[in-house]
Amino acid sequence: MNARLSSDARMPRSWFTPTPDSLWNRFRDKPRLRLASLFHLVWTVYVFGDLVFAKTLEPHWWLVTGISFPVFLVIYVLAYTQSLRLTPWFAAASALLGFAVMDVNASACGCYVIYACAIVGFEGSPRRSLSGMGAILGSFVLVAYLLHDWPPAIIAGLSLIALCVGAINVIYRFNAQRDAELKLSHDEVRRLAAMAERERIGRDLHDLLGHTLSLITLKLELSRRLLDRDEAAARREMEEAEQVARHALAEVRSAVTGIRASGLAAELASARLLLNASMVGFEYTSELPVLPERIESELALILREAITNVHRHARASTAEAHVGIEGRTLVLTVTDDGKGGVRDEGNGICGMRERVRKLGGSIGFESVRAQGTRVRIAIPLTPADRLAAPPRGELPTDAGIAT
Template identity: 65%
Template structure:
């Protein structure tokens, strides 16, 4: 018996601890919404509205208010901290509290009805939420009109407010869910793009190395058999195997360069997904030039930071990116029509400058409150950035062009 009592004592405080599936924990990554849930209690001041609006307070006003208000606060807290699937029960409790209090404290009864409808918007399908609100408002209308004889305009006004507040909660909740789904969709697109890139790399490496490695294996086996009988022939086979290996190495380097050169292109596609979900029209040219690897990787990160700034801070409705390259330099321009740039530069912009400076380039801002922001980046190209064609590599090595299988002879 003692053990059971001690267990119940330990469980009692835990009832007030937010459960993992509570609305409070759902706002774990969004602390502003937690603060908003507490600020919403400000409207509970209307529970004491009869002190100002009523001509006189009834003899039971103080008792009804003193008993109902703590119960309301407990039910409101439970709606946020207990499992979200039970929120309709707490809303129903607040509604019953409203009906019971309506005769003694008119303001408290009306306020509790509004809070009950607001709580019903926390969980469930829209039809279920609206049906619950209509039921709560129907009970309020029955008590206020048929039992207490309230004027119809007052009843209609309170009913409209309660239904509007509850509906706004439903709309806000489903908009938040759509935002989460869009983010998940964005992440899924990134994952699928990465998976497709890995598959492409696998296919390219198989096409490049499968036949070549088989040929090297055959030549090395042949040279081993000829080693004791014909040393010259074995040496020729080993030399040819070495030549084939160098040819394969050149092709692998070329393929890797092509893989790395997709950084800015992939980042532009990702930027379109991000900005379009924020209702920002994003434009860029599809024929982006193939950039040198050292430039491509860094410019992709700079572009990502710039797009993030547009998404979070610019308040823009349009953005455009252009990328061009000639024999001397690579240029990237990022334009938006947002509120412009003001104040000191944050860590993001400082990071952009450092990346461009590491490439030996320049980054310039042109910002106007009425015209938005223009970011211009110029990176000079080095002689090593001009990648020779694969045919030139093979010619330098004295190898046949790609697709010629005469290496096997």
């Protein structure tokens, strides 16, 4: 008996526990959206609009409102915490609640119907959502006009507001889905680029080292056999093995240099995908200079953060990124034609400053309101770096710009 009572006591809590496929659970990593879903309840103040707009109240107005409002709050919470497949039922429940109080509390009726259309926009295709709104509003018009003789102007106004609120929910939801798909595409490009790079490394190492190591092994075996009979021939074989090994070492270094350069190239390609998907034209240096090992990875991360800022905040139509060597300095510039006027430095810009400072370089911002933003990163090159990187005259010209 006690166990059954304990189980019954837990049942109300389980109703409000978010299910894995609930809208609340989808907002798990987006606390702002969770807060917004709670903030939207502020519009329920119109449930009590009759206190202001109605000349007289029905005798049982307080009783009907006091019962219907908590019921609506339960419906609203369940719409967020239960499976999205149940969304049409919660929308219908909110609409029926509005029809039930129509005679007593007209403001509450309109409020519940508007929220019903908003809930319909939580799930399903646009056609399905709009069909659900049409069914709710059609029922509202019939009940309000034919059974309760509401003025057509009020019916039309409430219907238009409810349709607009529901449509905004649908548009917002599909924009969020598009952003999520874009992020997945962005991540997929990075994954495919990494996979292609691993495959290229495997092929290069196999081609470079497979034959070379076999040749070195053969010559060393031959020199060992000749050592007792012909020292001069054995010495020649060992010298040739040394030359082959040095040549292989040079080829491996060249391959590793290509591997280091591919990180920034992949980041530029990923940036083009991200910005083009956001309707931002992007131009960048397609033939990169050979970059020193200590700079390559940090510069790629700096570029990623700069492009992310353009995507999220700039509201630009075009952007450019260029990498070049000016004298003894490696220069990366990222420009856009967005809104500009950047004054505060967020976590992204602070992170860029820290990375540039780690490389001993400097970063400058030019952000004029309505004229866009220009970021210039200058990293001094050591003598060893300059041996690895070509001078400015060897960099590609404008023919190396890709869109």
